[in-house]
Amino acid sequence: MPAAEQAVRIRGRVFPRGRAVPRTGAAQLRGIAQVVLVGSPWSGLLFAVALFVGGWRLGVFGLLGTIASTGAAVLLGADRKGVEQGLQGYCGCLTGIALVIRLGASWRTAVLVVLAAAVCAVLSGAVGRLLTPLGLPVLTAPYCLVVSALTVALSTGPVTVGATARVPGFTELTAAEAGRALCANIGQIFFLDTWYAGLIVLAGLFVASRTVALAAVGASAVALVTACAAGLPAASITDGLYGYNAVLCAIALGAVFLTPTAWTAGYAVLAAVASVPFAAAWEAFAQSFGTTPFTWPFTVTTWLFLAAGPALDRPGLSFGHAPSRKQT
Secondary structure (H helix, E strand, O other): OHHHHHHHOOEEEEOOOOOOOOHHHHHHHHHHHHHHOOOOOOHHHHHHHHHHHOOHHHHHHHHHHHHHHHHHHHHHHOOHHHHHHHOHHHHHHHHHHHHHHHOOOHHHHHHHHHHHHHHHHHHHHHHHHHHHHHHHOOHHHHHHHHHHHHHHHOOOOOOOOOOOOOOOOOOOHHHHEEEEEEHHHHHHHHHHOHHHHHHHHHHHHHOOOOOHHHHHHHHHHHHHHHHHHOOHHHHHHOOOOOHHHHHHHHHHHHHHOOOOOOHHHHHHHHHHHHHHHHHHHHHHHOOOOOOOOHHHHHHHHHHHHHHHHHHOOOOOOOOOOOOOOOOO
16 A cells, blocks of 8 residues: 555445455455546446456456556555555556557567556555655556656657647537547546447446546536637547546545535636646657656646645645545
8 A cells, every 4th residue: 555545544435345246356346446536346347347348458458457566565565455445456457458558469568567567566655655745645656657668668650749739719529529528538547438438437436426426527528628628639539538637636636535515626627627738738748758648647737736735725625644545
C-alpha cells in the first residue's frame, strides 16, 4: 500500500470475506475497480467484462498486469490491507492495457507487462513516501511514469504532428457523435472507445456508488462541451480522448477525496473543465516524444486542486491529512 494511502484508514463499506467472490480473486477485481477510484469487486468484474468486450487482448493483458503488480507488492511486503483493497493492482492493470495496445499481443509483451507492473508496485511506495508530507494521494502516477518511459524508449516510426490542431469556432457534432463521446469519455479510462463498452463501465460505477456514477456522467458532459468550445478536433472528441481525464478528476474530487458539498461539486466541475485544455496541451507535448498523455492530466490536475483546497475557505474543500480512497 502506498505511503500516502497508509496515512488514513479506508472509509466506508467493506465486502465480507464470505461472499461468492474469493478473497484472492476479490483483490484482483478490486485492483481493476481502483482504476476508477472505487473498491467494489463487483464493479471490477463489470470493468473486466468491458475490457473483454473491447477485445480479448485488453482483457487478458489488463488482468495480467493487475495480477503481476499485486503479486509483486505481496512479495515485497506491501501493506496487506492495501493489497486486499486493490490499491496495488490498478496501475498494473492500466500498464498491461497500454502496452498491449502499443506493442501487440505476444509473449515478449507479456514478459514486459509483468516486469513493468512489478516496477509499478515499487514506484507506488516511492511516490507515496514523497507525497505523504504534502497530503496528496498516489493516483496513477506510477503507471504514468512507467508507461511514458517505455513508450518513449520503444517508440518507432515518425511522430504524428498537428493532431490537436483547433478548428475555427465551436466544434459541431451530430447527436450520434455527441452520444458516442459521452460514453467514450468514460470508456477511455480503460482505453475503450465504443459506446457500449463505456456503458458497461458506467454500470460498474453505479454498482459501486451512485454519487461516483453521477459525477462521471456530469463530467463527461462538461468535458464534451468544453472540448467543443475549445474547437478541438471532432474525431478526437468523439473518441473520448479529451474527456476521460475530466471524468477521473470529477470522481476524485467530487466523490472520493473531498467531503461532498455543493462547493465540492462546483470544484469538481471546475477541475473537469481545466483538465480538457490541459489534456490537449499535454498531447501536443507528448507527441514530440512519440508517446501520449495517458492519465497525466488527471493526476496533475487532481494534485493541484487538492493542494489548493486548504487555502480556500469553503466547506469540504480542505483536508487535514493525506486523503484516502473510500471503499465503495
